[in-house]
Amino acid sequence: MTTTAKPAQFKVLGSTPVRQDGVDKVTGRAQYGADIRLPGMLSGAVLRSPHAHARIKSIDTRAAEAYPGVRAVATARDLPDLESKVADLGEGSVNLRYQSSNLLARDKVLYFGHALAAVAAVNAHVAEAAAALIQVDYEILPPVLDVRQAMRPDAPILLEELRTDELGQKGEQPTNIAAHYLDETGDLEQGFREADLIVEREFTTAMVHQGYIEPHSATALVTADGQVTIWCSTQGAFGVREQTAEILRLPASKIRVIPMEIGGGFGGKIGVYLEPLAVLLSRKSGHRPVKLTMSRREVLAATGPTSGSSIKVKMGANRAGQITAAQATLIYEAGAYPGSPVGSAMGVIFAPYRLRNARVEGYDVVVNKPRTAAYRAPGGTNAAFASETVVDELAERLGLDPLAFRLQNGVQEGDRRVNGVAYKRIGLLEVLRAAQGSAHYQAPLAGPYRGRGVAAGYWGNYGGKSSASASVNADGTVSLLEGSVDIGGSRTALAMQLAETLGLPTESIRATVADTDAVGDTEGTYGSRTTFATGWAVYEVGQQLKAKLCERAARLWGVPADQVQYADGSFASGEQHLTLAELAAQLDRLGGPVVASAAVQPKNYGPGFAAHIVDVEVDPETGKVQVLRYTAVQDAGKAVYPNYVASQMQGGAAQGIGWALNEEYVYDAQGRLLNANWLDYRMPVSLDLPMIDTLIVEVPNPGHPFGVRGVGEVPIVPPAAAVANAIYRAVGVRMTELPMAPGRLVAALQAG
């Protein structure tokens, strides 16, 4: 169901054609990362650390090299020594020297699963057997597994050269605190003095993984002239090219990255893990293609996760229901190297509310766990879990409806965020009103141990670089080449935007994801940016095509180009008419092919807001929480491809429910990951979830030709808080720890 702030004037946008890559994906034909097979291809394996923190005294690879069937072995000695240099990965930046050490450990291993060496052999079994023969001599060091422990002055130090970035100034002492940030506005003390009610709580959340079903896979071929080709499963081919070039000190022009289909990423397939290793191995094995594919265990132990966190929130409100002050301290695990999403979490934490007095502090802290990567609205779920449960408690103790309380304090155009930035046109209030009016919120909920919770969420979204090009075919159809990897229907959402621009049906456009040599630089499919930014590039391409085609029609008719009108696939000038197909068939006589390309870097990405409603039933004996009903409401700007917008909302909600109730990394005291498989790292299955209803609100983004806002990320922000609030309403306990797994809930029920 869709509610629109302004009547839609579109012909194609908002329709639901079958996706263009659909048949390949339902018949098993689509080729994902590990599906590639090249002549003479070798397979690889990676040796990983069994220790969470250790100095590497020596690595002896001779036995592996001598093992029959082995063609190459690589260690950190094969990687160039890099200066510290920061590369932008879209949803977070990364220091390249750290990234290089993350690919293959140099002097220390910093987490269980940290890669040490890679082997290429005639098949993966041989490579694994050979990797097991590599002798590593370690000096084992005490691990640091908790941010509070890591921040203590006497904590073991992970990175000797690390100094705190203290509000922009570098500290002097070795530390595990990589950075300390602060945003503030107004007078916090005064704000709390004005409050009639103050709620203060502390929260902890566990490290969790993106959980994409496809393990990482990369294949590389280095030919004798030094040309590198990489086939991989990635969210962004250009990002792989850039990172590989920097880490291996190769000119980017020597590297061509061909993105395969991708089996999910959620932020975890932006940074490289395998690609540079495959390049090293191909080079060392006499220029044979080498494929490296991770096992599920490797994926969980050594890629992805997002930060566990420790968050303190204090908020005050007056009896009239106005929030008078808000304060938060967020401490996020960065994993082994700096770069947690605490900065974006600070942007999320009070974003839905008008605050005159607020202070938000963040700490980025290294611990002996995998280097964290972006995960869908990075940092947002943890932050909203904390703030949105405190908001719920304020509303409840003031005797106010939780959605009405949010509406009363909700931000709109012109309101300023804690960091001072003013909102442009946003749709929070429309979203909250739609949630209030939803069939779900209006329906009664009865029965023991049942409760209904709501929460709001914000995500800033992103723009970035995108490119596209197109050519008109002789039959009047258009071939579109674009640089955004398609993780969930984006080829079609882009084809639809070109179709809308040209006034053609979607079927007249065929979209292809191009490799790095075939299209202009395009940032990855992340930051909820693809339909927005690549869509904008596609719109520009369409405008150019229209102008060029009008010129050709003018040439045919011998009139000035400005006397040709184009609409819905037909040209007209005075009495003369011509369809695009008729014109396209004559292009060879009218000046040759018509092609166009465009590159954009739009800044006006409109933030997205969501509100989720959930009903749960708690089993008081076992602590199991069953989700009975779920509704996700969200402002999509303009929902270009509504089925897939709704699917993003449903998928984000499902991931958030898993985060809320089950998912967590479990480490032993030595820092060994105990649950690196899906039986023990439990993600939601079909039986755990109800249908997930969606309500798409459309408040057009004034910064986009079609009003598009990003939609992919914000749906993971509210779920954990919404479920916690529902649990409170069901059984009267405020859960402050994620996941709210059965054991924790039983303990909380017994304590409270």
Add this chain to the structure above:
Amino acid sequence: MIHVQTTLNGEPVEFLCEPRQSLLEVLRETLGLTGAKEGCNNGNCGACNVLLDGALVNACLVLAGEVQGRTLTTIEGIAPAGGLHPLQRQFLEHAALQCGFCTPGFIVAAKALLDCTPQPTELEVRQWLAGNLCRCTGYDRIVRAVLAAAEEAQA
């Protein structure tokens, strides 16, 4: 090496394999059928689902040597000649996939369900598919697609 003769998607097939090789590895690496996916290689995700004598199995948990003389159907053998299976069509109509990596496994698993339970309830669909992980969709559209395919077959 073991010499294996089997019927694969309706055609006789022979291959050689090592005793340690899984059916999934042989399908993907030896026979070039990459429609069955490896998500976990230990029976937790269903991305590798195939039918063995009509029964749903995780190909990562079956040794290739075990399929001697048996009949296999993979995602590549689900569609009738020149068309799509109702499940495939309904997955497309319902937008029941995002990345599509789990899709072959879901379609094979759902086919096994409809073969034995032509008119399943929503709960039966959810129970049957609980061995298949999808991280993208939240299952809503997958469950609806399976129910719609069941209805289509009945019509």
